Amino acid sequence: MKKILPLLVFLLLLSCQKELAATSENINAVFDTQDFSIRYVILENEEHxxxxxxxxxxYFGPEETIRKxxxxxxxxxINTFVQDRFQNRNQTAAKTDQLIIYxxxxxxxxETAAFEKEFETLLQQLDIPYVSAKKK
Structure with missing residues (x-):
């Protein structure tokens, strides 16, 4: 029972989560809580x-978790990276990546234009090793 209760609470919280339109006001409303996550989905098969x-x-990467x-x-x-991706969200590209802020x-x-190289640069600037899930 002790293992099921946290799972039920997690599922309840997910079911209460409301998906909002992709606007700067809604993104800032999530950021303002100071308790949020950003999921970076690269080419639909790699997540950080x-x-x-x-x-x-x-930071939860393919091989390790880093706290700092x-x-x-x-x-x-990080804010500039998200802002740049948000501003490029309407550009059409053959490959699109996704940001989920919640x-x-x-x-x-x-969805935004592919950002794998820019994300790798961001992690380097944050002194976090970038490991592609494709290399596993």
Whole structure:
């Protein structure tokens, strides 16, 4: 019973999550909670996730989880990356990637031009090793 209860609570929280339109206001509403996650979906088969609580980030990559306290400059780097992807969401491209920004109650999903190289650069700037799931 102890193992089932957390699963039921998690499923209940997911069912309460409302998907919102991809607008800057909705994204900022999620960011304002200071307890949110960003899922980076690259070519539909590779996922990386960053979860944030206050000024601490947990990065969940294909091979490892890294926790670190974020500096102001690092937070700006992540925010700029998301903003650039959001601004490029309406450009048509053969390959599209997806960003999912969510917390317990809200979720914003949008597709954008492929960003694997830019994401790799972002992780390097954050001093996080980039490992493609395709290399596994």
């Amino acid at each position: 996730r960053m979860s944030f609580m206050n000024n601490v980030m947990a 306290e974020l500096s102001y400059d690092e937070a700006i780097l 917390n317990d109650t809200k979720k914003v999903v949008f």
